[in-house]
Amino acid sequence: MTRVRIVQLGPLQEQLNLREVVIKANRSQGQYIFHLAAPLEHVGEPTEYDGQYKFDLLADHLQSKRGNDTAQILIGVTDHAIYDQMFSAVNSELTCILISTADIEEDKVIQKTSRAGYVLFEIGAHLLTIEYRKLKKPKIKGEPEDCAEPWHKERLTCIFDWDEERRHTGQKIASPKMCAISSALLYEAGVAQTLIDATTNLVRAGLTPIRTFLRNQARDPITILILAALLGSVAGLKVFSTVSWWLQPYILLSLALAVLLPYRFWQLSRNK
Ligand SMILES: [Zn+2]
Numbered sequence: 001m002t003r004v005r006i007v008q009l010g011p012l013q014e015q016l017n018l019r020e021v022v023i024k025a026n027r028s029q030g031q032y033i034f035h036l037a038a039p040l041e042h043v044g045e046p047t048e049y050d051g052q053y054k055f056d057l058l059a060d061h062l063q064s065k066r067g068n069d070t071a072q073i074l075i076g077v078t079d080h081a082i083y084d085q086m087f088s089a090v091n092s093e094l095t096c097i098l099i100s101t102a103d104i105e106e107d108k109v110i111q112k113t114s115r116a117g118y119v120l121f122e123i124g125a126h127l128l129t130i131e132y133r134k135l136k137k138p139k140i141k142g143e144p145e146d147c148a149e150p151w152h153k154e155r156l157t158c159i160f161d162w163d164e165e166r167r168h169t170g171q172k173i174a175s176p177k178m179c180a181i182s183s184a185l186l187y188e189a190g191v192a193q194t195l196i197d198a199t200t201n202l203v204r205a206g207l208t209p210i211r212t213f214l215r216n217q218a219r220d221p222i223t224i225l226i227l228a229a230l231l232g233s234v235a236g237l238k239v240f241s242t243v244s245w246w247l248q249p250y251i252l253l254s255l256a257l258a259v260l261l262p263y264r265f266w267q268l269s270r271n272k
Contacts, residue, residue, distance in 0.1 A: 109170025117206020
């Protein structure tokens with residue numbers, strides 16, 4: 001299991017609760033253990049125009065305050081803008097991830113969902129980037145500012161779309177998926193399926209339970225059966241009063257199953 005430490009860098013938006021991020025992150029998967037460190041209130045003055053901070057400056061600050069913490073990966077979450085229009089990135093040593101919530105209000109989808117969901121999405125995508133780059137041979141010399149594998153500049157509504165516009169992030173969060181190119185790269189590098197599943201769960205951890213349930217179960221034959229039973233029951237209800245008395249208990253039973261079974265699946269998918 002990989003230990004991951006989340007740290008607030010400077011003041012944060014009121015709507016973002018990092019404790020909620022940690023709870024959801026730990027609940028959604030079993031490969032990484034997240035914990036929340038004390039916030040770092042002061043990160044110095046911005047170094048670039050428009051109040052932006054160089055990635056390395058924030059990352060170095062984060063590393064220097066590590067203390068006795070033995071976490072393998074540090075994640076800094078900040079409301080400061082990162083130079084140059086970066087929303088999130090990972091350092092070349094693969095030990096530090098920075099996520100910025102600057103200008104997040106420009107994205108309508110994020111406005112409607114949650115800030116925590118956005119942070120979880122970015123955490124999942126960058127942890128998977130780290131797993132890939134650790135295994136990739138020859139090694140990728142990806143500086144934080146570079147669009148390096150498994151990211152790509154093509155817009156494929158993939159979690160690894162390297163977008164330069166904030167408004168595109170929400171589309172990825174609302175419908176998180178991985179394109180064939182990125183999937184093939186992970187497969188070729190030999191990234192374990194358990195890690196892909198864990199990071200995918202993190203990416204999706206911000207979605208509402210119903211959406212997560214639908215996503216997890218959409219390809220499951222039992223779910224399709226249950227949905228068919230549900231539809232059948234609805235149709236059954238319509239003709240309930242007109243059918244013979246001996247058919248009525250069957251209709252009631254399928255109605256009960258149609259409600260209880262999806263509820264059970266929903267519970268299971270939450271506890272995963
Ligand atoms: Zn892709």
